[in-house]
Amino acid sequence: MNMLEIVGLAIIASILVLLLKDQQPTIAFLLVIVTVIYLLSIFMSYIKEIILLIQYLGEKAGVNDSYLTVIIKVIGIAYIAEIGATIVRDAGLESIAAKVEILGKILILLLAIPIFKTLIETIINFFSI
Amino acid sequence: MFIDTSILFQIAGIGIIVAMLHTILKQMGKEEYAQFATLIGFIIVLVFVVNSIAELFQQIKSVFLFRG
Numbered sequence: 001m002n003m004l005e006i007v008g009l010a011i012i013a014s015i016l017v018l019l020l021k022d023q024q025p026t027i028a029f030l031l032v033i034v035t036v037i038y039l040l041s042i043f044m045s046y047i048k049e050i051i052l053l054i055q056y057l058g059e060k061a062g063v064n065d066s067y068l069t070v071i072i073k074v075i076g077i078a079y080i081a082e083i084g085a086t087i088v089r090d091a092g093l094e095s096i097a098a099k100v101e102i103l104g105k106i107l108i109l110l111l112a113i114p115i116f117k118t119l120i121e122t123i124i125n126f127f128s129i
Numbered sequence: 130m131f132i133d134t135s136i137l138f139q140i141a142g143i144g145i146i147v148a149m150l151h152t153i154l155k156q157m158g159k160e161e162y163a164q165f166a167t168l169i170g171f172i173i174v175l176v177f178v179v180n181s182i183a184e185l186f187q188q189i190k191s192v193f194l195f196r197g
Binding site for chain 1: 140151152170182185186188193
């Protein structure tokens with residue numbers, strides 16, 4: 001995707017939103033959401049390539065596959081929480097956006113629990129020899 | 130990859146038409162019909178938006194290994 005196309009899309013969307021904002025604020029807000037979704041789906045096709053690269057590197061380095069899966073899931077959760085929080089913040093609901101972000105952080109922590117447990121077990125084994 | 134930007138113009142067009150209808154109906158003194166026109170326009174746009182949100186979430190699921 002050409003960078004100029006992305007910038008053009010963003011500028012056109014902002015002009016249309018400005019046009020609609022006075023008469024129909026709700027439809028203008030939906031227009032903002034659609035623009036965000038389009039830009040993100042452009043992102044996604046690139047991120048797919050990057051994740052394939054990470055998996056390839058992990059395979060070459062002999063890293064355990066479950067750890068890589070957890071890392072990629074953490075990136076995904078952070079991404080989704082960010083999308084939700086920014087859209088809600090655009091609607092002017094700061095408190096709900098903050099809760100969405102906090103929930104995202106907690107879910108990431110939950111995903112990290114098994115890895116943390118294996119780390120602790122490794123350390124304990126190391127000292128008990 | 131080519132993205133379809135026509136949905137942006139479609140939504141903006143629906144918004145402008147609904148705003149016009151709202152103004153005309155209000156001038157005619159039909160306040161409640163004006164409200165209904167706004168509501169129906171909003172619902173039509175909402176269908177577009179929900180479809181594209183579902184598409185994006187499906188894409189995120191497939192990219193980030195959330196099986197489902």
